[in-house]
Amino acid sequence: MNGYPAQEMLERAKEWASGDDRISAALVYGSVATGRADEWSDLDLLVVTAGDREEVWAERQQIADRVLGGEGCVWAGEVSHQRPYRYAAYRADAAQLDLTMDDGRAKPWRGLADGFVAILDRDDIVAKLRADFEGWKPLEPDVEVSDGATWVWLKYLAGRLRRGQHWMVRCGLVSLAYERIVPLLGVSPNAVETALPAELRTRLHGAIAVRRGGRRTDPSAPSDGRTVRRRARPLVPANRAGPTGPSAGARDPGPHRQAVIGATGAIGCDRARQPISGGPSTRSPASLRTMPWDRDSLIAAVAAEGRDVDLSDAVRRSGWESVVLETRDGWILRFPRPHVAFEREVALLRRIAGRLPARTPVIVWTGERTKFAAYRKLNGCVFDVEAYRRAPSHQRDRLARSLAGFLVAMHAVLTPGEIAELGIPGGGDSDDAQILDRLDRVPRVVRHDVETLLAEIAALRRERAELGRPVVLHDDFHFGNVVLDGPVGYLVGVWDFSCVRMGDPSEDLRYLAGGPVDLLDRVAHAYEQLSGRHVDTRVATMAHRHEVVSDALDLDEPETLVDVVTRWRVADACAS
Structure with missing residues (x-):
């Protein structure tokens, strides 16, 4: 079987568990369940027995051998410092199985709270577990630090320091930061590598280039000329520490240390490495790289309009659909890229003002000499994925219902006459043709997967087209284009309407397919309750994958598809 070791172990685990009548359920959690697995990932497997735990536990070595496959495990042992009935086994190539056993029902704990997938469920174990999670809360990080082994560890390091064992102390402080300090910030240690704000990363990269003798004049642009943010990864923005813009009128995010941000509109249809589309693709990587306006040129263009705007500390931001200036007093000045239907977006924003359940940009004025729009920033909080994973079910549902409520309203915001008047484009399959034309650039090991994807999304779209008329899609609905009233709060603002088109409502949920495992289902359920119209999560997932492939080819990065696929x-495999 082609794939990561964790995927191969997953298949063997399913085969073993389904053939053993003593097993009530088998759940996979960790990176495999949340779609973040790579070749170094282990398989985190929780098995629930039906009253026979001691008997099954006695066979843990044989079970590990079977799941690991190959030559079986070369080292195994109980993980005594973690929860009971926990067993780690390693293969000669370092492939790892973490096996945990519960009896009767699965116990809620932090590992499962981050997301899990059932590969076997004979006795409604999952339903019972979700019910148990309703009133469950993880131990607060500060309590865990105060009551755990932190102070014992510090005393140990102090003793080593007095003895002059500096190397051990340095190693110990790294462990202290990882296991104790990082959780105090409300961040999972496993996510800390992606928690650095994009703006700070850009500044650091720029500083490194200067230190190495680089001559980049624009630190916001990578050395290859591409824009800083690319379209395929975070549906969910990285956790940020500290404000990124004026916060007047925004709710205080409080102890979550969540940034208060504004709607810059700079990203455009930028999915920041996570994309898709069902309609024709007009974006051009060349236009991203050749946009001639640097910060000084943009400031000069605004100044030429004779408006009273303080541009002294304006910040330039760049995305797929636009380049913007953000002023310190809350103005957003958005310059469209050549392929964007700027006049249509301005007309659309003016038409829908006040007609949706969340704030949208209100165009105050537009440039007469140069094409750009001016509006006030929308303030609010960015979505915090780690806080979401810790949040109770009712809070997750509140967020999901607000997202669904906006989409329901958006999909019905225009009358047929307004759609025709504004020239809202329809969907299409030109992206399919573009992918097929470049299929030979897709790595051979995943080319069949891409062909299968194209066939499935085409079939799904034909099937959906027969079920109902298309609606007005926002078509860029992801957490990079919205603000909430809290880190896991209610939707309060949405921007970037440059990608609006007609299409299947299911495709407006596609970016949710890359987030927490339950969010897509919650939003789809709320959408159907509010509208009475069915949305297909499989369409959303396939549409998301379709766009990831398209973007990888547009960015001339087809090799990235091996890991993604x-x-x-x-x-x-987890869902089957």
């Missing part, structure tokens, strides 16, 4: 295989 392998993760999809794991996700599909």
